[in-house]
Amino acid sequence: MRWILSVNVEGVLNGIRVFAPRFIEGGRESRIVNTGSEHSLGIPFPGSSVYTASKHAVLAISDVLRAELPEHVGVSVFCPGWVATSIWRSSERRPEHLGGPREANPAGGKLSAENAMSAAEAADMVLQQIREGRFYLLTHPHVIEYAQTRWNDVEAAFAEQAPRYEGDDKYDVAKAIARIRAQRAG
Numbered sequence: 001m002r003w004i005l006s007v008n009v010e011g012v013l014n015g016i017r018v019f020a021p022r023f024i025e026g027g028r029e030s031r032i033v034n035t036g037s038e039h040s041l042g043i044p045f046p047g048s049s050v051y052t053a054s055k056h057a058v059l060a061i062s063d064v065l066r067a068e069l070p071e072h073v074g075v076s077v078f079c080p081g082w083v084a085t086s087i088w089r090s091s092e093r094r095p096e097h098l099g100g101p102r103e104a105n106p107a108g109g110k111l112s113a114e115n116a117m118s119a120a121e122a123a124d125m126v127l128q129q130i131r132e133g134r135f136y137l138l139t140h141p142h143v144i145e146y147a148q149t150r151w152n153d154v155e156a157a158f159a160e161q162a163p164r165y166e167g168d169d170k171y172d173v174a175k176a177i178a179r180i181r182a183q184r185a186g
Contacts, residue, residue: 001050003098008054012061020065023073031074031130034062038081038143042150066135074133078126081140084116 012034023030039045039052040059059077066075086109091102117139126137169175 003094004050004054005057006098008051009057009061012058016061016065020069020073024070027072029072029074031076031133032062032065032069033076033078033130033137034058034065036062036077036079038079038140038146040077040079041143042146043143044146062135076130076135076137078137079139079143080117080122080126080137081143082112082116083122083139084112084118087112 015034016032019032023032036058037043037051037055039048039055043052045052059079062075062077069075090104092104094101122139125139129137
């Protein structure tokens, strides 16, 4: 768990910590691209709860960051599906203080090589999306089914448990902060 969170969440935060100040100071159009996953968007893959949580965190961090940075610094979150990489061998690189290396299952490499999108194909898709200034950088169309299922569940829960009503926006934190700032400025 610590290793997954360290790589997937702390790694993203460290990248932001290093590059965001440089991009802000530089004053030129620039972009931070954080690596999420299809898991960021709602893939409930059994056995991957910590990985999925870490990728949800990357989406959340990226979403907040784009509201915090000046306009000339864009933010994107890369949410690929299955891409042929060496992630299946990641257990071989686990640091000692986080459990140490473990032998990778070669079946993972074979499965990936036979079924995953090539890294080159994913890169070609994403580079165009970056040029277009997109926030979500997507590669695998089938993921929309998972994202839509999640959204339908959330929407139904709101309809049943917290439907909109006149004046409900007084509890909206963003609007409350805006009101407070306006009062201070005025």
